[in-house]
Amino acid sequence: IAGITQAPTSQILAAGRRMTLRCTQDMRHNAMYWYRQDLGLGLRLIHYSNTAGTTGKGEVPDGYSVSRANTDDFPLTLASAVPSQTSVYFCASSPGTGLTEAFFGQGTRLTVV
């Protein structure tokens, strides 16, 4: 693993189903984030984690949950998917010690039908 990796790359999901998007980083970054990217809306923060064991809500947290059991992993769960959650999801990380560059994963394209 080099950097930050997301899985799956893409997924088609039936509405009402539960889905977990995986994110792993090997840079020992403290801070991790989940964004969704929608055309014309840019990147919007869903949830974040400043350090292992802590999480917080971003701009658009409804319908999503996260956990941060260790430094490397930051999964995003959709408990019961709805079509409005169709989007491209990006996981990102940053050292967390001050304001610096965020490194993004390659993205997960999720379609809820």
Next chain:
Amino acid sequence: GENVEQHPSTLSVQEGDSAVIKCTYSDSASNYFPWYKQELGKRPQLIIDIRSNVGEKKDQRIAVTLNKTAKHFSLHITETQPEDSAVYFCAASWKVNDMRFGAGTRLTVKP
């Protein structure tokens, strides 16, 4: 919370011309302003950033200017090349877990 507006949403220039993308922000506490480039189907990647104690920063053909009084900052790309074609995002932040992005500008450089 912070609100970032970005203009224009699309920009088309001829190869060799300059391109300028502008962003405004609402929270005067913001003090970190990065710019990301996203090529088609790829992840956003940082191309340049500026902090509130600096008015201008350059890196080869790209530069960013910041006007804290007016709460706006701009990305300037000179001598554009076809490989500059991408979507560019500005962002503003005052704390680690609250970076707000603009809606993006799709830049097309015509050869």
